[in-house]
Amino acid sequence: MKKRNSIQELLKYIVLIWVVCINFNLGAQELERPIILVKPSDRTEILEKIEKEAWAKETYTGFITALNLEIDKHQTNPEDFLRGM
Numbered sequence: 001m002k003k004r005n006s007i008q009e010l011l012k013y014i015v016l017i018w019v020v021c022i023n024f025n026l027g028a029q030e031l032e033r034p035i036i037l038v039k040p041s042d043r044t045e046i047l048e049k050i051e052k053e054a055w056a057k058e059t060y061t062g063f064i065t066a067l068n069l070e071i072d073k074h075q076t077n078p079e080d081f082l083r084g085m
Contacts, residue, residue, distance in 0.1 A: 034047075
């Protein structure tokens with residue numbers, strides 16, 4: 001009886017590990033660059049707007065410039081960057 005319980009416990013762990021691995025694999029999808037947080041159906045239209053419309057390109061470029069400055073600050077002095085948050 002004890003041996004049967006240990007086999008059942010082992011099977012439970014195997015199934016649990018299998019389920020976790022499957023879920024992890026499903027969540028690890030490759031992202032399309034540039035990464036923009038929009039519905040897939042809106043992605044093409046928004047990227048075209050950034051490419052063709054001056055105001056959209058300016059906004060996007062300004063955002064990327066500001067983001068790069070923040071990244072540089074963090075890489076130069078992470079402690080100071082985090083204190084400034």
